[in-house]
Structure formats: C-alpha cells, structure tokens
Amino acid sequence: MWLFLAFLIVPLIEISLFIGVGGVIGLWPTLAIVVLTAILGTWLVRTQGLAALGQVRGSFQRLDDPTEPLAHGAMILFSGALLLTPGFFTDAVGFALLSPPVRRGVLSILKRHLKFQTAQYESSTGFTDDRRPRSASKDTIEGEYSEVEETHRKSTSKSGWTEH
Secondary structure, eight states: OHHHHHHHHHHHHHHHHHHHHHHHHOHHHHHHHHHHHHHHHHHHHHHHHHHHHHHHHHHHHTTOOOHHHHHHHHHHHHHHHHHHSSSHHHHHHHHHHTSHHHHHHHHHHHHHHSOOOOOOOOSTTSBOTTSOBSSSSTTOOOOOOOOOOOOOOOOSOSSSSOOO
16 A cells, blocks of 8 residues: 555656746756756765675675665665656655665664564584684685495486486
C-alpha cells in the first residue's frame, strides 16, 4: 500500500513543482536546473560511491562488521537513482541522502525498526573471539588432506576435461 501511495504522490508533487517553478522562472531555466542537478548529482554520487566502496573494502580487510558502510553505499546508490529522475522533489531527497549526517539519521531510524542478525564463524581454523585469523602468517592456510588414487580411463573427449 505504501509503495502504491509513493508512486501516486511523488509524480503529483513533481508535476506541481514543475508547473510552479516553470511559471516563476520560465521553461528553459527550469529545464536547465533539472539537467544541471542531474550532472552535479552524478558527479557527487560517483565520488561518494567510490569513498563508500573504499570503506566497505577497509571493513572487510580489518574483518569489521561491514553493515554500516554497505548501508551508506546503498543509500548513495538510491540517491543516484533519485538524482537521475527528473524533478525537484526527487532531487531534494537525493541531495539530502548524499549528506552523511542525513544517512546516519536514516540508518539509526532503520536500526530501530529492523532486526539485524549477525553470524560469526568460529572453529580451530576459523576466527577467534577477536575476529582475527588464528594462523600466524597471512600466507599459511590450515587444512587437512588425504591422498586419493586416480583411476585412469580413456576419454573420448579431445580436451581431457570430461571422462565417460
């Protein structure tokens, strides 16, 4: 029901804003503003999106919880979609979502209304309580193996990848 209302109300708001702004400043300045906000929004989304991607990579490298950087990245992506949509209302919401304090506020509201669940893998070869790998070296991979005898069959395939 909420989605239906959004698809009904947002275009009505945009149409009324186009008519109102166009009546005050004229058609061509109104269209120029729409094009300029799309260009500026695309540039801002690109720069902030790359920064958010760097934060996600950093959280993975530190083995931290990537939830917050991923949520910021998703909101930046959503703001990009809003900024590419022609209109003043969607541009205002899109530019607002590009502001880190607004994103933090939206994230805190989402945290209150959604239930988040995390999982942590722990075993002798997994992660310790401080979420760091147990092996001393980054080049060491711990594991177990057993030798398996190969059976040699003649393959009709010329590539050697399949056996019949």
